[in-house]
Amino acid sequence: MKHDQVPAELLERYAAGDPGINPDELWAVEAHLEGCASCRERLGAAVQRQSPATTALLARVGDRLAAEIAISTTMPRRRRGQVLGRSRWLLPPGLLARLAMTVLLVLAALSLDLVDQQGRGEYPSLVLLFAPVAPLLGVAAVWSRRLDPAYEFVMASPRAGLYLVLRRTLLALMVVIPALAAAGWAVGASPARWLLPCLAFTAGALALGEVVGLSRAAIGLAAAWVIGVVGPSMLTATSPVLLAPGALPAWAALTAVVAIVLALRRDTYTGLRSGH
Amino acid sequence: MGAASEEWLVRRVADGDTVAFEELYRRTSPWLAVRLRRRCADDELVAEVLQETYLTVWRAAAAFAGTAIGGSAVGWLWTIAARRLVDAYRRRTREANLPPTVFGPEIVPAAEDEALRDTVGDEMGAALRRLAPELRQVLQAMVLDGLTVRETAVLLGLPEGTVKTRARRARIALREALS
């Protein structure tokens, strides 16, 4: 039950530094003053009346402060919420570089597809073939000593964990998937065909990364796909079975299983390892 | 400045507005000084803490002004001041140079202002008054001033175990008084 004002006499005694104030009243006054600007204003006046020592102290400090701020500057202005925003959505420079590389690769694949379409159009779409593993180049940089300069700090921190990795991965996907969608739209490779495999590979890299390291897992899976599916597919100029519409339910099931495995093993990517 | 809030003043300070800084000082320093002087009997130390506190606000104003931070300017001011006070005591502890602790008053019941006593509640108020000064001191440091056990131990010059024991005894005493 809060009252509006501290009674005048009590305020004067508090300002004077009176040691005889009842403990409960003292407590109430101090708790109240923290929330009430008008009582603080009144206290200011009371201090001038009641306590020359405090007034002198305040004047001394005020002078020193005025001298200090005349010669030192405040920090640069920043946008609202910049600390949290910057930290929460921060992408290490290595990841940004990898994402840029990925977009370039998508563009390269798109160009080759367009050239092919101008010609005899006999090859399957490179954009489609590349799409499932496109994010992996970026995912490899999400939790990497080489590509994240602050890795030492991140992996030793309380916030290290699957959630942090997922957030960075999500940001990577938010760059790569629209790029793929745009490129795919240009050559008729709709997201319906590659989105699920894309998610399956991403989740798979995260899960496998717990065992062999995220970088290795991501690059390994990407390499396996390129060698095992993209290569033969281009050589034989046929669309891979794995990307046929009939295979989509299998991809969906795979993604679900991997996602469940990830969710169950939430104590991962904590940076605590066995010293190799 | 009229009815401008302290938070608004801090945003102005973040733009380098020294007039706003002076106004912030004028409005909040009496409260801070009185409160600090009730915890530390050494005026030079209090002056040091005050100066460091306001310099912190000056230097980091834009960081404080971020809306995501939240809380009241007065709240931050106290937190900064309390931590700096503990830092100063930490330095003095090494030199065995602790300023005398300021105890609360001995139990002096007096029929003063009913109005404010209600804020704390009759039983709670009575319980606070009956509480031994050393227990009340720990309670004030931890609950009212927001210090941790470690910080309270440094400020009061006590072992951490003693601080914890007194906090527990204080809580028990208050619970008994309220039941």
Next chain:
Amino acid sequence: MVRAVDAAETAPTSYAWAIHAEELKVRAGRRMAVDGLDLRMGTGVHGLLGPNGAGKTTFMRAVATVLRPAGGRLTLLGETVNGRFDLRGLRRQIGYLPQEFGFYRRFTVREFVEYIAWLKEMPSRDVPGAVQRAIDRVGLTDRADDRMRTLSGGMVRRAGIAQALVNDPTVLLLDEPTAGLDPDQRLVFRALLRELAVDTCVVVATHLVEDVAAACTDVVLVDAGRLVFQGLPADLAAAGADVGATGADLAADSPAERGYSIILRRHRERIGAQP
């Protein structure tokens, strides 16, 4: 700032030592870098000395909960670092300065420490004040808003100390904190250590014996992953005044360094290791 104090905070302390290692074994690469270490550290500044490869950094990394022990037992603030334990909660109370670290070069010092404060899950309202305080404590106030890439090596190191301090940790681990610091800055750093000694368990791994002698409440000497000596800096210096000093020992500049040299040599002779 009125706050609620929960029972856990005022419950009696359940542990006697902030850091307690029993027969601790920790692997680094293929080597067992920490090999049966018995060590107890409480409040105060502990200087961790030892030759290269003695296991100092590996031990620090295990205490920072970055390396899992391969054997023995490590108990931090009452929690055994083994199997399931409250990793997050423990890490919030630890501050760690690695021997080598990187950072985002475009960040200012303030932004760097703020980022670490976020990584340490500090409440956001505490961050601006805590960051300024940490920066002030290491003497980087004037450079707080300069980009990290404009800083000298010693200043970067100090920024590293600031990030370790920002969350007011109960356990502070500093691996070679004075590397690159000039003598003036080392004095300031020692004053900081003396301040921290009051209520923090600080472990400083260093090659500079003088740093240890001047600012530590406790000296720990390790070799080949085992404890060789633990005692007061005065005891280390006393060993240096011993008549058993050989030519090699006398080449050292100070009693503390001589003591270090003698104790290490005697230990190796005792266990029959190659010098």
